[in-house]
Amino acid sequence: MELQNSGACVGELQARLAVNNAIRNGTRLKLTSRMTWSQARAMCGIAWAVDLAICQEACGLEGSRYCVRHQYYYSGCAGCHVCSGFYEP
Ligand SMILES: [Zn+2]
Numbered sequence: 001m002e003l004q005n006s007g008a009c010v011g012e013l014q015a016r017l018a019v020n021n022a023i024r025n026g027t028r029l030k031l032t033s034r035m036t037w038s039q040a041r042a043m044c045g046i047a048w049a050v051d052l053a054i055c056q057e058a059c060g061l062e063g064s065r066y067c068v069r070h071q072y073y074y075s076g077c078a079g080c081h082v083c084s085g086f087y088e089p
Helices: 012-025 037-043
Strands: 065-067 072-074
Touching: none
Parallel strands: none
Antiparallel strands: 065 072
16 A cells, blocks of 8 residues: 555545554555655655655565665666666756
């Protein structure tokens, strides 16, 4: 489940259920997609987001590469999109 997609948030009850399920199952929860790099980096400063992972669009943690410099999961042969400059600031 994704808590926000294309600017629309799920209802509070659905969000609480998703968070509780993720905590109980020890799994990750997708917060949102379609963010700019600066928006994603700003989320890293949020106190409750202590275990936040930023992934390239349509890319998950498994099978992805990780850029230590940008703390960013990516895939593909072009390397980290932030390192290459191919991203939306
Ligand atoms: Zn990078």
